[in-house]
Amino acid sequence: xxDDVILNISNLSKSFGPVKALRGIDFELRKGEIHAIAGExxxxxxxxxxxxxxxxQPDSGQIILDxxxxxxxxxxxAQRLGIGFVHQExxxxxxxxxxxxxxxxxxxxxxxxxxxxxxxxxxxxDVFKQLSDIDPSVLVKSLSISNQQLVEIxxxxxxxxxxxxxxxxxxxxxxxxAQTLFAIMRRLADQGISIIYISHRMVExxxxxxxxxxxxxxxHIVTQNVKDVGPSDVVNAMVGxxxxxxxxxxxxxxxxxxxxxxxxxxxxxAKRFHDVSFALKRGEILGIAGLIGAGRSEIVKGICxxxxxxxxxxxxxxxxxxxxxYQDSIANGIVYLSEDRKGDGVFLDLPIAAxxxxxxxxxxxxxxxxxxxxxxxxxxxALGRKLNLKCGSLSDPVSSLSGGNQQKVALAKLLSVNPxxxxxxxxxxxxxxxxxxxxxxxxxxxxxxxxxIVVISSExxxxxGVCDRVLVVREGRISGQVAGDxxxxxxxxxxxxxxxxxxxxx
Amino acid sequence: xxxTANLAGEGTxxxxxxxxxxxxxxxxxxxxxxxxxxxxxxxxxxxxYFLTWANMRAMSxxxxxxxxxxxxxxxxxxxxxxxxxxGSVTALAMVIxxxxxxxxxxxxxxxxxxxxxxxxxxxxMGFFVTRIGLHHFIVSLAVMVIARGAxxxxxxGRPLGLYTLPPEFKFIGQGxxxxxxIVIVIFLVxxxxxxxMLRRTTMFRKVFYTGSNEKAAAYSGIRTKKVIFLTTTxxxxxxxxxxxxxxxxxxxxxxxxxxxxxxxIIAAAVIGGASLNGGSGSILGAILGVILLxxxxxxxxxxxxxxxxxxxxRGSILLAAVTIDHYLNKRRA
Ligand SMILES: Nc1ncnc2c1ncn2[C@@H]1O[C@H](COP(=O)(O)OP(=O)(O)OP(=O)(O)O)[C@@H](O)[C@H]1O
Ligand SMILES: [Mg+2]
Numbered sequence: 001x002x003d004d005v006i007l008n009i010s011n012l013s014k015s016f017g018p019v020k021a022l023r024g025i026d027f028e029l030r031k032g033e034i035h036a037i038a039g040e041x042x043x044x045x046x047x048x049x050x051x052x053x054x055x056x057q058p059d060s061g062q063i064i065l066d067x068x069x070x071x072x073x074x075x076x077x078a079q080r081l082g083i084g085f086v087h088q089e090x091x092x093x094x095x096x097x098x099x100x101x102x103x104x105x106x107x108x109x110x111x112x113x114x115x116x117x118x119x120x121x122x123x124x125x126d127v128f129k130q131l132s133d134i135d136p137s138v139l140v141k142s143l144s145i146s147n148q149q150l151v152e153i154x155x156x157x158x159x160x161x162x163x164x165x166x167x168x169x170x171x172x173x174x175x176x177x178a179q180t181l182f183a184i185m186r187r188l189a190d191q192g193i194s195i196i197y198i199s200h201r202m203v204e205x206x207x208x209x210x211x212x213x214x215x216x217x218x219x220h221i222v223t224q225n226v227k228d229v230g231p232s233d234v235v236n237a238m239v240g241x242x243x244x245x246x247x248x249x250x251x252x253x254x255x256x257x258x259x260x261x262x263x264x265x266x267x268x269x270a271k272r273f274h275d276v277s278f279a280l281k282r283g284e285i286l287g288i289a290g291l292i293g294a295g296r297s298e299i300v301k302g303i304c305x306x307x308x309x310x311x312x313x314x315x316x317x318x319x320x321x322x323x324x325x326y327q328d329s330i331a332n333g334i335v336y337l338s339e340d341r342k343g344d345g346v347f348l349d350l351p352i353a354a355x356x357x358x359x360x361x362x363x364x365x366x367x368x369x370x371x372x373x374x375x376x377x378x379x380x381x382a383l384g385r386k387l388n389l390k391c392g393s394l395s396d397p398v399s400s401l402s403g404g405n406q407q408k409v410a411l412a413k414l415l416s417v418n419p420x421x422x423x424x425x426x427x428x429x430x431x432x433x434x435x436x437x438x439x440x441x442x443x444x445x446x447x448x449x450x451x452x453i454v455v456i457s458s459e460x461x462x463x464x465g466v467c468d469r470v471l472v473v474r475e476g477r478i479s480g481q482v483a484g485d486x487x488x489x490x491x492x493x494x495x496x497x498x499x500x501x502x503x504x505x506x
Numbered sequence: 507x508x509x510t511a512n513l514a515g516e517g518t519x520x521x522x523x524x525x526x527x528x529x530x531x532x533x534x535x536x537x538x539x540x541x542x543x544x545x546x547x548x549x550x551x552x553x554x555y556f557l558t559w560a561n562m563r564a565m566s567x568x569x570x571x572x573x574x575x576x577x578x579x580x581x582x583x584x585x586x587x588x589x590x591x592x593g594s595v596t597a598l599a600m601v602i603x604x605x606x607x608x609x610x611x612x613x614x615x616x617x618x619x620x621x622x623x624x625x626x627x628x629x630x631m632g633f634f635v636t637r638i639g640l641h642h643f644i645v646s647l648a649v650m651v652i653a654r655g656a657x658x659x660x661x662x663g664r665p666l667g668l669y670t671l672p673p674e675f676k677f678i679g680q681g682x683x684x685x686x687x688i689v690i691v692i693f694l695v696x697x698x699x700x701x702x703m704l705r706r707t708t709m710f711r712k713v714f715y716t717g718s719n720e721k722a723a724a725y726s727g728i729r730t731k732k733v734i735f736l737t738t739t740x741x742x743x744x745x746x747x748x749x750x751x752x753x754x755x756x757x758x759x760x761x762x763x764x765x766x767x768x769x770x771i772i773a774a775a776v777i778g779g780a781s782l783n784g785g786s787g788s789i790l791g792a793i794l795g796v797i798l799l800x801x802x803x804x805x806x807x808x809x810x811x812x813x814x815x816x817x818x819x820r821g822s823i824l825l826a827a828v829t830i831d832h833y834l835n836k837r838r839a
Binding site for chain 2: 306325326327329330336338343344345346347348349350354358359361362365369370371413
């Protein structure tokens with residue numbers, strides 16, 4: 001039955017003003033398959049999904065569902081047709097409970113006037129239980145990004161859909177959560193549900209999907225069975241050239257220095273982390289690993305004075321730092337890239353250039369505090385080029401960019417101040433393979449030039465690939481560190497979850 | 507998007523800068539100017555009295571002082587706040603200055619004290635919003651009622667006649683330089699100064715950041731609470747300034763002045779492109795909004811439309827203007 005085509009899209013185009021997001025795309029989805037879509041940032045993946053879900057209307061082209069041509073005019077219509085969509089950006093109601101959020105979608109598709117809320121809630125909880133052990137009665141806004149993402153997924157699972165679209169669902173998930181999701185996906189596929197799975201992670205595509213389609217610049221390049229190709233074929237099709245080295249070269253042994261850029265002693269905020277001590281040596285990239293909720297972000301936010309009050313000592317280049325607030329921190333060249341891009345990373349409705357200059361406006365202003373828009377554009381242009389930002393015009397709002405390009409804007413914003421020490425929380429979330437290795441290379445160059453780099457990531461291969469040393473945090477304490485050949489996923493997971501402390505593997 | 511025009515519309519030197527006429531078309535202000543000119547054109551045929559010097563002068567006097575209020579409101583809206591107390595606080599500024607003057611204080615000193623008091627009221631509201639964490643809407647609603655009550659308390663509910671105001675003081679409200687009323691000059695100075703500052707200074711750019719996404723602004727090292735506190739205070743201070751000018755113009759202090767004025771001011775700012783969600787707006791647009799509303803009012807009066815109908819028509823125009831603008835912007839985005 002594998003060959004039944006459920007959804008067929010032919011010659012579909014969509015433009016946003018001058019930007020041609022989709023140009024005559026063809027796409028075919030079979031019954032019961034998990035179909036991966038790969039493509040660079042801005043290739044048009046999310047746009048096509050938004051068209052299938054009725055959020056956007058195509059300029060031209062056809063959508064054929066079960067052999068009949070359909071016009072999907074709204075997300076409600078899409079739901080009625082059996083299409084479920086987990087968005088790239090989280091869109092939940094923060095002030096209501098998890099359970100209510102989950103069955104919200106359901107109240108929407110029901111045609112009856114009266115709702116059996118008890119039954120709905122029970123169903124919601126049942127679905128949710130398979131995914132996670134979060135209490136369904138807590139408010140969504142109190143959850144971490146990863147847990148919010150799980151709620152978003154659960155929401156789509158409650159709809160009895162025939163086609164399930166997942167747009168980068170694992171970008172915010174931990175490894176274990178992602179594995180649970182894959183198991184559920186496989187079960188759904190076996191029940192005959194077709195799944196469209198968008199991801200920038202080749203491993204996920206190759207471990208879990210049946211077929212893969214590659215998009216480039218709004219066009220369909222190729223569709224193949226996953227078992228017939230390898231990751232490098234897909235990557236090459238995506239970028240249109242050959243990418244050989246995914247991760248930059250590590251720091252050479254002879255380049256190692258004992259000079260500490262950052263030294264942290266007995267840092268604690270009395271609530272979420274305790275007694276944290278570590279040092280960052282010149283030229284190295286330090287990773288911080290740990291389960292979600294272990295306190296990784298809190299530690300670095302504490303160092304930059306972004307959140308809560310901390311006790312303990314922080315030394316920058318050997319001199320004690322007494323930072324009063326985050327403004328102080330920026331003035332000292334210490335900056336933080338937030339893990340929540342949409343929530344606190346970018347100004348969605350402001351121009352790209354104004355986003356990039358936000359950290360230190362003085363740089364684009366003259367002596368009298370007047371912003372020179374020429375200087376501002378030049379700054380944005382230079383950093384945009386460096387990060388390979390894909391955009392129409394630098395005065396367009398950030399909301400017009402694809403997810404990965406928004407992340408590049410957030411990164412450009414930090415680089416704009418020539419920082420001395422950068423904390424990056426999930427720096428490549430949603431960024432495509434090419435740009436990702438580009439970002440990694442930039443980080444390595446910065447480290448080489450003496451800028452301190454600390455990377456937090458839930459993606460272990462990324463930590464292992466870019467970092468010279470990885471600290472592992474468990475329940476608010478540093479439970480150990482790994483370096484060199486000992487940097488393996490097993491060792492890190494072991495330190496992140498097992499109880500015997502101080503099991504440092506050198 | 508609108509904010510694009512506000513932040514990068516003027517003097518943008520970028521490689522991909524659109525041709526001048528295209529940029530002009532993209533600017534929200536252009537649409538408003540066209541509507542205003544159209545109305546102007548129609549009215550000059552509809553009423554022989556419309557295009558007279560006296561009418562032009564009366565009309566510009568009417569929007570000039572409100573224009574100062576709308577400057578403060580627009581900046582506050584951009585930062586994500588709102589102020590319902592502008593009408594009452596303007597009246598209070600008048601009443602306090604008038605009362606102090608009648609108790610024998612020099613009118614200039616009295617005005618200074620009164621404006622300072624308004625600044626204090628703004629700081630008071632700013633405190634409740636930024637420190638206690640209440641919403642602008644509810645805090646300013648309460649202050650609106652309190653300030654109105656204070657006006658009545660000081661005057662016993664009757665207008666204060668200030669016949670003895672010295673002529674050099676009345677001059678700010680009634681005098682002219684050549685053919686141009688002083689009020690218009692003051693108005694232009696405020697508008698040009700604030701429009702320039704809002705477009706160009708780093709200080710006011712932070713207002714946009716704060717209103718667009720307060721958390722992201724905090725994560726960019728901006729003291730968002732301070733920004734909101736200051737925009738709230740500025741709005742009330744400008745109410746003080748407007749109140750004093752009104753007093754000099756009328757030669758009296760009226761405790762019931764400005765009932766419902768807050769709605770006109772907010773409407774003008776929104777017609778001119780300010781978003782109630784914060785993060786966008788422009789002074790030029792807001793001023794055009796004031797001009798449009800005042801043009802409509804005086805046209806309706808000239809055409810002898812009944813007062814009851816005037817309100818209905820004004821409300822409908824507000825709805826129409828905002829709707830058209832919404833669609834134009836969507837098209838552009
Ligand atoms: N609302 C919009 N207005 C203008 N341009 C847009 C809009 N939405 C998307 N675009 C443009 O359309 C193109 C495709 O975007 P899309 O979001 O589909 O990319 P994507 O493949 O999902 O990328 P990513 O991997 O970064 O999520 C991009 O160039 C983007 O800038
Ligand atoms: Mg996308």
